[in-house]
Amino acid sequence: MGLILTFAEQRDGKLRRASLEAVSEARRLSGSLGAKVASVVVGSGVERLAAELGSYGADAVHVYDDAALGAYATEAYARALANAIAAARPSVVLVPFTAMGKDLAPRVAAKAGAGLVSDCVALAVKDGKLEALRPVYAGKAYAAVRWAGEPQMATLRPNVFSLGQPEAGRKAEVVKGSVDTRARARVTATHATAEGKLELTEAQIIVSGGRGLKGPEHFHLVQELGEAFGAAVGASRAVVDAGWVDHQMQVGQTGKTVSPTLYIACGISGAIQHLAGMSSSKYIVAINKDGDAPIFKVANYGILGDVFEVVPKLTAAAKAYFAAKG
Amino acid sequence: MKTIVCVKQVPDTETRIRILPEGTGIVETDVNWIVSPYDEFAIEEALRIREAKGGEVVLISLGPDRVQSALRNGLAMGADSAVHLKDPAFEATDALGTARALAAAIQGLAPFDLVLTGQQGVGTDNCQVPGLLAELLDLPQVTMAVKVELQDGKAAVTREIEGAHESWETSLPAVISAQKGLNEPRYASLKGIMAAKKKTIEVRDAAALSLSPEALAPKVRVTAMELPAPRPSIRMIEGDPDSQAKELLRLLHEEAKVI
Numbered sequence: 230m231g232l233i234l235t236f237a238e239q240r241d242g243k244l245r246r247a248s249l250e251a252v253s254e255a256r257r258l259s260g261s262l263g264a265k266v267a268s269v270v271v272g273s274g275v276e277r278l279a280a281e282l283g284s285y286g287a288d289a290v291h292v293y294d295d296a297a298l299g300a301y302a303t304e305a306y307a308r309a310l311a312n313a314i315a316a317a318r319p320s321v322v323l324v325p326f327t328a329m330g331k332d333l334a335p336r337v338a339a340k341a342g343a344g345l346v347s348d349c350v351a352l353a354v355k356d357g358k359l360e361a362l363r364p365v366y367a368g369k370a371y372a373a374v375r376w377a378g379e380p381q382m383a384t385l386r387p388n389v390f391s392l393g394q395p396e397a398g399r400k401a402e403v404v405k406g407s408v409d410t411r412a413r414a415r416v417t418a419t420h421a422t423a424e425g426k427l428e429l430t431e432a433q434i435i436v437s438g439g440r441g442l443k444g445p446e447h448f449h450l451v452q453e454l455g456e457a458f459g460a461a462v463g464a465s466r467a468v469v470d471a472g473w474v475d476h477q478m479q480v481g482q483t484g485k486t487v488s489p490t491l492y493i494a495c496g497i498s499g500a501i502q503h504l505a506g507m508s509s510s511k512y513i514v515a516i517n518k519d520g521d522a523p524i525f526k527v528a529n530y531g532i533l534g535d536v537f538e539v540v541p542k543l544t545a546a547a548k549a550y551f552a553a554k555g
Numbered sequence: 556m557k558t559i560v561c562v563k564q565v566p567d568t569e570t571r572i573r574i575l576p577e578g579t580g581i582v583e584t585d586v587n588w589i590v591s592p593y594d595e596f597a598i599e600e601a602l603r604i605r606e607a608k609g610g611e612v613v614l615i616s617l618g619p620d621r622v623q624s625a626l627r628n629g630l631a632m633g634a635d636s637a638v639h640l641k642d643p644a645f646e647a648t649d650a651l652g653t654a655r656a657l658a659a660a661i662q663g664l665a666p667f668d669l670v671l672t673g674q675q676g677v678g679t680d681n682c683q684v685p686g687l688l689a690e691l692l693d694l695p696q697v698t699m700a701v702k703v704e705l706q707d708g709k710a711a712v713t714r715e716i717e718g719a720h721e722s723w724e725t726s727l728p729a730v731i732s733a734q735k736g737l738n739e740p741r742y743a744s745l746k747g748i749m750a751a752k753k754k755t756i757e758v759r760d761a762a763a764l765s766l767s768p769e770a771l772a773p774k775v776r777v778t779a780m781e782l783p784a785p786r787p788s789i790r791m792i793e794g795d796p797d798s799q800a801k802e803l804l805r806l807l808h809e810e811a812k813v814i
Contacts, residue, residue: 328716335686344774369572373779413695414725502568542800
């Protein structure tokens, strides 16, 4: 019987949603692969997270619980995951494609000599082997990728794989492990940059602003619309490069690639590198006064109009809608 | 300070992507090739470090003959020398094989203080080489850096994560990957472009790096490529702004069911 191993990222003792998405996907694949599911959790005081991973489908949880593992450190965490791979010999290893996963997975792949496929948006089993689908050129094309040999290691794009239904009381066996916790690079402090703000790559709704807003002094219109929708706020490269907003808000090929259920583009013309970062959104709304703007080619709903007139009306209407909905 | 910068040549981000008939890659004719934007941040950071601390900046790029123009761009910005890793076996390899070739070349340049890369190669978007390199070279790593400050034998690095910045401290040598926000890359001056023409680019193949065919055998391969499914056709919402706003909310609720 084969095994699918997932890395369960936690921050401050809480499992990331992307970690639960990875276990859910492992559970879905386990039937066609005839495999069991195990997760690896690394940190301090994290053994209690095994129950939640169990409820989402882990049959076993490898726990590396050590006070010295409280803060993420690449070398120590990589040793733990590589240790679990060496012990459990999985045929598949799934890691969330988060800031931590992006940092960790390659180091582990080099330790394990494993082929790694990054930023997968779909996985399928063909002839008993895994096949991954991943966007390339920031979504301007999709590549089907297969592995030679095992383990078949993949990182999964957050917000794409759906969460399974947790089964309360479903138990996972806890396997305790320990590793050398030394690391030459360490976190000395963490500063929240977006206190209370939603992270773009994890948001279900994104409201984004572009050059049509004419100046940084008008960007608040987009922020207010975002608040009304409970959305994360993004921006086009043009306004980031012009210094209106921080680059962390940039959506597109040299910024963040996002796949929310709803993306509202305000005054964004839709340069090819912007479309590359958001055209996998489920529903796209474009508000622009230029009817020839490329953004209308990818949108489900379009409003041909002035952002200065339409956006405030939409903010007011959304506030009323969500207030009535309660 | 000796800093080694890994440079990847990629299609311009405005490139319209066309897929080869056999479906395993993109059509490269008419592609405008550029230095991957994140690698430009890495080159710029290396130049600033040299300006502050002295030393040298060495560029390495892996790929066919065309990557020499990416190396010339970096030399024109001010890098001192460049190494071009060129071998038919490199063309067929994956990220791990690429990292093995880069690691072998970097070891040949020892002693060095720092290896800088972009946080990802634009286009393939794997984000793998920095971590692979660090492990293969047995060095610490800090990825997605938006600030790097060198101190005695160590570096203080600010790393971007979801909704936060982390302060890291690492011993040197280390592998650090550059995120947008690290700096504003300079343009090459005319003088720099002229000087770059006189700088030598050393070419090395797999044999020169003692890399066996097994080490370069790809562990992953693209079996098919396709363009994204076409988006459904648009529905334009008419009327004055107030009724447009209300109609949009109705459609998002009743038709799309996303709110």
